[in-house]
Amino acid sequence: MNSLDQAEDLKAFERRLTEYIACLQPATGRWRNFICIQNFRLHRKHSELPNVQWKLQGFMVILIVVSVCTATGAWNWLIDPETQKVSFFTSLWNHPFFTISCITLIGLFFAGIHKRVVAPSIIAARCRTVLAEYNMSCDDTGKLILKPRPHVQ
Numbered sequence: 001m002n003s004l005d006q007a008e009d010l011k012a013f014e015r016r017l018t019e020y021i022a023c024l025q026p027a028t029g030r031w032r033n034f035i036c037i038q039n040f041r042l043h044r045k046h047s048e049l050p051n052v053q054w055k056l057q058g059f060m061v062i063l064i065v066v067s068v069c070t071a072t073g074a075w076n077w078l079i080d081p082e083t084q085k086v087s088f089f090t091s092l093w094n095h096p097f098f099t100i101s102c103i104t105l106i107g108l109f110f111a112g113i114h115k116r117v118v119a120p121s122i123i124a125a126r127c128r129t130v131l132a133e134y135n136m137s138c139d140d141t142g143k144l145i146l147k148p149r150p151h152v153q
Contacts (some may be wrong), residue, residue, distance in 0.1 A: 005031055018141055020123065066108060070102050080095070121140060
């Protein structure tokens with residue numbers, strides 16, 4: 001196999017890997033629209049919205065914000081002296097911030113947001129492990145990184 005064929009094979013592999021990692025991003029329009037709205041609120045620049053990395057960062061931002069809201073609400077719920085005196089459902093009714101953020105977090109996990117956040121990095125890490133045997137690596141988007149050959153003396 002000559003070097004031209006090898007280069008074509010590497011390009012084809014890179015194209016397929018980047019395509020596969022890009023396809024792991026949210027497939028439905030509602031997720032894309034939701035993330036674009038969140039990114040617009042955070043950055044206020046239209047030119048930054050369509051990038052795949054922004055979508056992944058948007059998922060992480062959503063997950064972090066909802067997790068922090070749930071933790072804050074849980075702390076307020078636990079330190080409230082009325083929590084011990086009333087029933088569980090009354091306690092939840094008295095703390096709507098915690099209840100809503102907890103339901104939102106559970107809903108996001110049922111919708112699979114945790115898979116959307118970590119799936120591309122898992123695939124990239126596994127590819128790096130395999131590619132290391134061939135003196136190559138890849139970035140988080142699937143672009144190949146060729147490393148110099150080790151010199152045997």
